[in-house]
Structures are given as C-alpha cells and as structure tokens.
Amino acid sequence: MSNAALSRVTLSHLDWLESEAIHIMREVAGQCSNPVLLFSGGKDSICMLRIAEKAFRPGRFPFPLMHIDTGHNYQEVIDFRDQRAAELGERLIVRSLEDSMARGTVVLKSADEPRNKHQSITLLEAIEEFAFDACIGGARRDEEKARAKERIFSFRDEFGQWDPKNQRPELWDLYNARSFKGENIRVFPISNWTEIDVWQYIEREQLALPSIYFAHHRPVVRRSGGLLPVTAVTPVKPGDLVEEVRVRFRTVGDITCTAPVESDADSVAKIIAETAITTITERGATRLDDQTSDASMEQRKKEGYF
Amino acid sequence: MSAIDPIEPMQALPLEDIPDNGLLRFLTCGSVDDGKSTLIGRLLFDSKTILADTLHAMQRSSEKRGLDVVDLSLLTDGLQAEREQGITIDVAYRYFTTGTRKYIIADAPGHEQYTRNMVTAASTADLAIILIDARKGVLAQTRRHSYIAHLLGIPHVVVAVNKMDLVDYSPEVFARIKADYLAFAGKLGIENIRFMPMSALHGDMIVERGERLDWYAGPSLIEVLETVPPVHSAHAEKFRFPVQYVCRPQDSANPELHDYRGFMGRVESGELTIGDAVTVLPSGRETRVKDIQVLAESLPSAVAEQSVTLLLEDEIDISRGDMIVKSGELPKLGKEIDAMLCWLAEAPLDPRRKYLIRHTTRDSKAMLAGIDYRIDINTMERQASDRLVMNDIARVRFKLAQPIFADPYAESRGTGAFIVIDESSNNTIGAGMIL
Numbered sequence: 001m002s003n004a005a006l007s008r009v010t011l012s013h014l015d016w017l018e019s020e021a022i023h024i025m026r027e028v029a030g031q032c033s034n035p036v037l038l039f040s041g042g043k044d045s046i047c048m049l050r051i052a053e054k055a056f057r058p059g060r061f062p063f064p065l066m067h068i069d070t071g072h073n074y075q076e077v078i079d080f081r082d083q084r085a086a087e088l089g090e091r092l093i094v095r096s097l098e099d100s101m102a103r104g105t106v107v108l109k110s111a112d113e114p115r116n117k118h119q120s121i122t123l124l125e126a127i128e129e130f131a132f133d134a135c136i137g138g139a140r141r142d143e144e145k146a147r148a149k150e151r152i153f154s155f156r157d158e159f160g161q162w163d164p165k166n167q168r169p170e171l172w173d174l175y176n177a178r179s180f181k182g183e184n185i186r187v188f189p190i191s192n193w194t195e196i197d198v199w200q201y202i203e204r205e206q207l208a209l210p211s212i213y214f215a216h217h218r219p220v221v222r223r224s225g226g227l228l229p230v231t232a233v234t235p236v237k238p239g240d241l242v243e244e245v246r247v248r249f250r251t252v253g254d255i256t257c258t259a260p261v262e263s264d265a266d267s268v269a270k271i272i273a274e275t276a277i278t279t280i281t282e283r284g285a286t287r288l289d290d291q292t293s294d295a296s297m298e299q300r301k302k303e304g305y306f
Numbered sequence: 307m308s309a310i311d312p313i314e315p316m317q318a319l320p321l322e323d324i325p326d327n328g329l330l331r332f333l334t335c336g337s338v339d340d341g342k343s344t345l346i347g348r349l350l351f352d353s354k355t356i357l358a359d360t361l362h363a364m365q366r367s368s369e370k371r372g373l374d375v376v377d378l379s380l381l382t383d384g385l386q387a388e389r390e391q392g393i394t395i396d397v398a399y400r401y402f403t404t405g406t407r408k409y410i411i412a413d414a415p416g417h418e419q420y421t422r423n424m425v426t427a428a429s430t431a432d433l434a435i436i437l438i439d440a441r442k443g444v445l446a447q448t449r450r451h452s453y454i455a456h457l458l459g460i461p462h463v464v465v466a467v468n469k470m471d472l473v474d475y476s477p478e479v480f481a482r483i484k485a486d487y488l489a490f491a492g493k494l495g496i497e498n499i500r501f502m503p504m505s506a507l508h509g510d511m512i513v514e515r516g517e518r519l520d521w522y523a524g525p526s527l528i529e530v531l532e533t534v535p536p537v538h539s540a541h542a543e544k545f546r547f548p549v550q551y552v553c554r555p556q557d558s559a560n561p562e563l564h565d566y567r568g569f570m571g572r573v574e575s576g577e578l579t580i581g582d583a584v585t586v587l588p589s590g591r592e593t594r595v596k597d598i599q600v601l602a603e604s605l606p607s608a609v610a611e612q613s614v615t616l617l618l619e620d621e622i623d624i625s626r627g628d629m630i631v632k633s634g635e636l637p638k639l640g641k642e643i644d645a646m647l648c649w650l651a652e653a654p655l656d657p658r659r660k661y662l663i664r665h666t667t668r669d670s671k672a673m674l675a676g677i678d679y680r681i682d683i684n685t686m687e688r689q690a691s692d693r694l695v696m697n698d699i700a701r702v703r704f705k706l707a708q709p710i711f712a713d714p715y716a717e718s719r720g721t722g723a724f725i726v727i728d729e730s731s732n733n734t735i736g737a738g739m740i741l
Contacts, residue, residue, distance in 0.1 A: 010328040010536035011611055013408040017329070022613035023572040026550040030626045030667060054601050055570070055613070058563055059555040141399050148398045155732075167396070168734045169422060169650045171429040172723045173572070174664055178732040192410055194401050 014201055018051060021189035023173060024152060025055040028134050028187050029062040031177040035134035035187075036127075039065040039092070041073075041081035041210055042252045044138030044190060047198055049084065050205050051189060063136070064091040068123050070115040071098045072233050072255040080210040095126040112233065114257040124160040127184055134177060134185045142194040152191045158182040195250075196275050203268040215248045215266040226259045327406040328536055333427045333460065334413055335451035336437030341468045345437065345506035346400060346413055349528075352513035353402045397427045407532060421683065421697040422650040424451065425737055428458035429723070432537045435464045435527070440473045440503070444486040446684040452487075453683055456496045457646060457699065457739065459719055462534050463499045466527065471505040475518045494686065500530060538575065538610035544713070545576030545584075546637070546721045547630040548666035553615060568599065568615040569624055574666070574720030576632070578616075579607040583633040586622055587711045592633050593620040627668040629711045629721075637711040637721060642675070643704040644741045645715075647694070651728065651735035655694040661735070663706065665724040670708035672726070677702050701741075715739035 011019065028035050037052060039045045052061050065085055069078070085092035097115055100106040100122045108118070127135065141147045151170045156162060168176055177185045190198070202209065219230040221240045227247060230236055233255050247260035248271070265271045336342040400411040412427035414420070428434065434455040438448055455463055465487055473479045480503045491499060502511055503522050510516030513528045525533070553568035578584075582595045597617040598605045608614045616630060624630075631637060643663070649655055655674065663672040678701040680691035694700055715722030726736030 010538070011609070012326040013329040013403075014326070016611060019572060019611055019613040023550070026570055026572075026613070027667075030551050056551075056553065057601055058560075058566060058568075059553040062551075142401050148400065149396045164396070169426050169725075169737065170734070171426050171725055171737045172719065173430075174666075174723065174725045176664070176725065176727060176732070176734045178727065178729075180732065192399070192401070194403075196403075197408070 021051045022055040024189040027175050032134040034132050035063040036066045036132045037063050037136040041077040047201050048138045061090050064093055066093040068119045069096045070254045072115055076212050077210045077252050097122045116254045116257055136187045139188045140193050141191045153177050154186045156184050199272045212249045215246050215263050218247050220245050231255050329408045331410045331431050332433040333431035334435045340437040340439045341506045342437050348506045348512045350402050397423050424454050425648045431460050433462040434460045435466050438467050440467050440469045443483050450683045465501045467503045470503045477521045543576040544635040545578050545632040546574040547571050549628045550667050570615045572613045573608050573610050575610050575718045577609040584630050585633045587629045591622045593618045637713050639709050639711050641706045641709050645738040647702045647738045649694040649698045662727040662729050663724050665710045670706045672704045672706050675703040675705045712740050
C-alpha cells in the first residue's frame, strides 16, 4: 500500500460530472443493441456530443444522432446542428413533426399552438421506425420538479410512457438498461448537472454554440411578464408594442414557447456571471409551456415526452 | 408538514469565479416530522439556490392548501401524487453549491416501508445526515436509518438533533440523545459519528450558527459538509478497472489506428500510472500499461472515479465484463457470493428461480444457495427465514454460473456491490453487498 492514494487530489466537480456522464454513455454502448443520441443543437446536447467524443474517440460513436424537428426552430440552431454533425462525421437523422401532421398522427388544435408537447408522437414514431432500444438525452434533474426523481436509466413502456410510481431502483453505478422489444430506455447522462455546470463545461471545453445564446438585438413583444420574439410563427397581434431589445436565449426550442431574456452577456464568461446571480429558473423564465400548471412537465413525461 | 418563515428577499451570489473543491453526495434520513424537508429547504434557501419563480410557485401551492406560511417540503416532494398525499414516496435529488463545493442531496423517505428507497439513496452517498427530533430522541427509525447507512458503507455520519427550539436549546437534552445514540451505535460498529444540535426552522447551526446554541463548540452542518475529505482519499485502495467497452476503430481512414485497441471504463478504486504492471481477469494474462487516454490527450495517471481509455503493451483478448487490476493486488475470483441483500421487489424472492446478477460490468445467472438470517431492522435481531419480501435485509448465499472478481463491499463499494435482475420483467429486484 502506497501513501500516494492518501494525498492525491480529488476530481473537480466538473471532472466528476463529466466522468459520470462518460461512464453512462459507455454503459449504453455496452448494454444496448440499437441506441440513439438526441441532438437538437441546444446547449445541453452540445455538451452531450463533447462527452460522446470523450467516451468513444478515436472510434466512431456507437449510435447515430437524431433531432425531432418541430418545424418551429430558429434557423441559426438548425444550421448549427447540421454543421456540428458534419464536423464530427456522425450520422444525423432528422424526423419532423410536420411529417407526423401530414400522416395525421399529430393533430393540432390551432395552427399557432405550441408544438413542443406534440414532439413525443414524432419521437415515438421514430423510435418505432428505427427500432431504437435506448434514447440518450440531455435532460437534467434540476430543470423541473418532476425530473428530480427520474432515474438516469428511465424505462418506457411500449406506449413510451413513464410511470413515476413504478421506477426501477437504481443503485451505485450499476445501471439496468434491459428492455423487451417495443419498449425502450431513456438515458440522461447529465442528470446531475445544473444550468451553471453546463455553462462552466462549455467554457472549459471551449464549445461552440448557436449565436442566439449570446446577447443580440431582436424585436420582441412583452407578454405576461416575459418576452415574446417577433417571428413568422409568432407574429405581432393588434395592440402589441414591438420593441428592439438586447436579449439572449437560455434554452433554444420551439419558437412559440421559448422566450429570450434581456441580457448584455455576449460571452460564455458573462453568461456564467449572469447565471450565478439569476433569480429565475431556466424553465420559469423561458419556457412558456411549463407555466400552465405546477405539474405540467410530469404530465407530458407520462405521455412520452423526453 | 414543515414550514419556514419569513421569506426574505433573495440575495445575489458573489460574482467571482466559483472555486472547486469537488463534489459531495449526501443523504438525509428522517421522516417529514423530523423536519427533514425543512432542513433541505434551509440549505437550499441559505445557499441562495431557491429562485424567485420556484418560491412563487411554492407560495401559490401553499395558499391553495390553506397554509399561511410557505411549505418548504413542496421543494422536495416532486411528484403530483406525492403532493396530493403530502408524503414523499421516492428518492429525489437536489443540487446546490456553496461556492467551494458542489452538493448532490439524495432525499429519501423515512417510513419503514421505504427501506428500499433509503438503500437506493445510500448507495451513492458519501455522507448521511440522520435526523432526530429533539423532543422524541432516539427512535426505532433512528436505529433503522443508522443501520442502513452503516450497511451501505457511507463513510461519514452526522447525527443532527433537530428542533432544538422546541426543547429550549437545552444542552442536557442534546447530551442525553447523544449518549443514547452512542449506546446502540457502538453495538453496530458504527464509527466516525458527528453530533450536532440544530433548528432547521430557525436556521441555527445549519449555514449560520445562530446565537441560541452558544454552548455547542463543534462545527455547523455546512462546516462539516465543506471539510469532509473525499471518499477515495480516505485510505489506500487497490486499483480496479472493469472494462465497459472496447474501442477498435479499424475501419477508420487513419492507418495509424488499425492496431488501436482501447479498453474503456471508469476507475472504480485506486490509481494507475503509465508503465504499471497489470493483470487482466479472468484470463490472468499480465502486461503493462502503455498509455492512459481521454480523447486525444495522454494522462500520466488515472484515479478513482475517472473515466479513461487504457492501452496495453501486449495484445490480449479483452472484452466487456473483464477487469484490469494491478498485478499483485488481485480480487477474489469465485462462483459463490456471501452477501447482505436488500430485497426491492413486490414479489418475494423465490428460491427455486434463477436470477441475473450484475456485478461491475459483468452479468451472471445466479441461484440462491441459502438464507442465513434475516435482520429485523428495528431491533437489529437476526431471525431465521426461508423467504424474503420487499424491504427485507438478509444475509444470503448465491451460486453463480460465471465467476466474478469481487472485493468485500466494506473495502470497495464499486467491486463489492451487485444488483439482482428478474429476467422475466427486466426489473431490478435486489441490491447486494459482498461480505
């Protein structure tokens, strides 16, 4: 027995989180026969790609990337998504909500209805089409209360449903990714990360992001305390006062339900400083679809949402 | 039900960079009545982790339920069903940072029927906070929580005597509870216990020391959390590296990679340096470490909890489920397991059935060879038993179809732990600790 082990320095918190995430991705590769990694071009999934590189290079990723496109995404994010997949030389699958609408499996109540909750249907159709047995996603437990109790390896039945009262026990780092045909496992390697961990990781790893994460001028309308960007799918309504405001996005999702925040932070370092003093949670500030009820995320997750 | 008052305006975190003293995972044990949710709420609140919109949602929910103060248990009771019933039914994970360390709290319910949840939460914890209501003293559940913390090998235990405000901050009450606790803890062999008086409701001895516990000279809770040493530095460890995945990028366009064979995994314990002599199990083949890599970077050494890729001097056939160890520090190789087992499933253990045991990255079919005794976790008595039902803890023996390379759990959690899987449902139904 040497004394070296007694004196060694512990891993930094980012190193620990990264190592845990790498371990989780390698477990997916080791246990599952046909996994997929969901990549939206958003900051969490950008971290996931970095982790996948650290987990599998110099080999190729043992899974393709997939994006469920609502058709309501910012072009900057879509361009970034395609560019990043090409740089990595990895296969990118895109399945679109509009195809589900054309098939008649997604029916919107109104044309301008937020499309986020309907993504589940397109996702489940894609899982069935490719017979994926595991979907790796960038969700975090700090995002929302319903996620705080979700396992890292989270079982979904053949309808894609999550049963919060009947989850598999998850102990040590012994993950159980077993499923039968038609069922699948959702895997969340960055479950234990917080928003500021993500930003610190982006800074440390010098990861590129879509431009809309940084402060820029944008026409917006103030509505129910938040900012609504003026876009083709969120047009100005009579009586709206359009303002040009310096904003950035904390999350990038469906345009109709992802609001920017006023900010002058035009670098990752400034965003970290701003995040450290922020008084509003990420989803509270920017996800208009979660405000309807305290339990709206839990409801959507039960229906197969990520 | 727990409450906190009054809600003060939020203060900003300091702007300077957050220094990094690693990460600590801890577990809070106790029922809602002990003020567990209030304690967690207090830690999150005093570390400025509760943000304005969360606070407003909590205020709205509290008003809806007819409460005149904000119920902090709403923070930790995440699921709709639990909020409706006002109880915690599953382990929830919470996060906060003090500026020097990141913390992951596993919040486990305290009721007897949820032993399995506490075992789950304890499996990844470095420290346990065992809450005692100062008015009630050491109860059966205190012994139960302490036993599980001990069984799961949590290295640090803090006994938090809470609700000191309701016993007039009496040093005598605290001293009596401490003596009671030590009396049974000694019998269990629990060491390294820290005792502290506190009032989570008023914030005494959590983050702030307060003024009403002047007679207590020890550290506050946050001081303990900030200063406990990381688990893997506490004692010298043997190097254990279960192989998760083998990287063979032969099809790559880069001819230099045609012979590349990287063995990927996470160091479960100990540390490894380039040039070290290693043995591969089960083959027993010996070689040396040629390189330790992460992405394109070569590292001089790898330490516990680090995910790396190992390159070896000699070409040896290695696949997932194999283990790389330092030569001269071999684990025990065998097809029999003697272990403490916690049964997690609704269906009782069936001695006639074959189960799957997952140990590190290795799976093996297994059959029960015998139940030596069952533990009554309230009295710690050993009882004869021929069956195990949910929440039971027992000493058992299994026969395995394939050998495993194991260490006693008390020496190495990573290579001493296993789970039992029911192949007919794919569910995880048991958690074991090798003796």
